Amino acid sequence: MLDAIIIISFIIAGAGIGFYGVDLLPPNILVQVTNIEGLRSVLGAFGTLIGFVFGLIGQTTYRRLEKQVRDMPVEVLLTRAIGLIVGLLVANLMLAPLFLLPIPREFGFIKPLVAVLGSVIFGFTGVNLADTHGRGFLRLINPNSLDTVLVAEGTFKPAPTKVLDTSCIIDGRIENLLETGFLEGQILVPQFVLQELQLIADAANDQKRARGRRGLDILNSMKETYPDRIQIHSADYEDLATVDAKLVRFAQDINGTLLTNDYNLSKVATVQKVVVLNINDLTQALRPSYLPGDTIEIKIRKEGKEPSQGIGYLEDGTMVVVEAGSSHVGGEVRVVVTSALQTSAGRMIFARTQESVTA
Incomplete structure (x- = not known):
């Protein structure tokens, strides 16, 4: 026009x-x-x-x-x-x-x-x-702020505001992430997310009620620990029915970053040009990588589908399928990685006992 x-x-x-x-x-x-x-x-x-x-x-x-x-x-x-x-x-x-x-x-x-x-x-x-x-x-306006000077020069841009969704709060890992200091910028919790947490906490289902109360406890704990960074925002969108749609609109309006661990919400937000930080992706990226030939000390928990297989788990929950490991169920054994497979359900590592390799 x-x-x-x-x-x-x-x-x-x-x-x-x-x-x-x-x-x-x-x-x-x-x-x-x-x-x-x-x-x-x-x-x-x-x-x-x-x-x-x-x-x-x-x-x-x-x-x-x-x-x-x-x-x-x-x-x-x-x-x-x-x-x-x-x-x-x-x-x-x-x-x-x-x-x-x-x-x-x-x-x-x-x-x-x-x-x-x-x-x-x-x-x-x-x-x-x-x-x-x-x-x-x-510097005359704010002599103690070097960040302001660097931003004015264009040396770096200020950290974008993060928007928390319900699943991310209930998950609880966001609190640990804040403690590490890797997460920068202001963190906003929209009012409609807080209302959803309250609805979950008041649900008739015991499991849902426990999850909702856990989310409220975690949010209160973060607000007490970081009162200047965690803020409740009163924004709401009456024309939108779902909380996910409201989250995407809110992140667009403030040009913020959506913090979530919801896979579907991440995809929808990405399509609409909203920057997304998915905690599950972060966890996946920080998992130690094992290459063929690496050795792992692991406890065999149970037998596998094949008669000779044993199943063990790493500390991050990654399943390790050990050939010739069925005889070591319940015990610790050193295994040699033969291959790794990434699936939609997670990562799977295949290995053989060190004894069978040397034999």
Whole structure:
């Protein structure tokens, strides 16, 4: 819509200049014109064409400028705006005496010309000075914040706000993740997530009720430990029925990151261009990798499907299928990894007892 307005404005301006510009032509030229209305039409059409071309150029320039402003850190935008305002004020103060000077009528165009040029020059100088001394300006405002200075320089961007979903709170690992210090930024819990937790805690089913109460306990514990980082947000969306849809909309509105361990919610949010941190993916990535030839000390818990197989588990729950391990059920044995398989249900490691390998 805005693109159309820009182009139409240039077209109207070009057509108007061409149509009414005939009156500005010298009289000796107008005397030689036999059809002034026809000349107006020709110049109006020519002005319309020129206006359309300049409209396209103006629309493209505006979009580029808009993208630069959107991508610009807010601190840089603030310092440049202040620099521009200061530059224009200085220009007006310095050029004020010019308007008091007596200038002949035929040179009357000099005053507005100098005023425009002076405003452009001083405004541009103010912006350049803001870029150069923005660090010092921000340090005067907040001398103890190096982060503010680095953000203003564009060295790094501030940590995005994290939005917690219900499953992530009930899971409980988020509290341990906060304790490690790897999770940065503000953490918001929308009001509708808190309401869902309350509904689960009041459920008739004992298992659901226990999960809901566990989630509320974990949330209260995190708020007590990190009162400045964990905040309850009152946002709600009456037009959306499900909590998942509200979470995605909320993350989009605040340009935040969705923190969850719900696989389906992660996929839906990713499709809608919402950044997602899935705790299950993090856990998967931090699991130790075992290559063929590595040795593991493991306890054989039970027999496998095949008569000679034994089944054991690593500390993270990964199942290890041990060939020739059925005779070691209930005991510790050192095994040699032969291969690993990643399935939708998780990872599975295949190994053989070290005795059978050496034999």
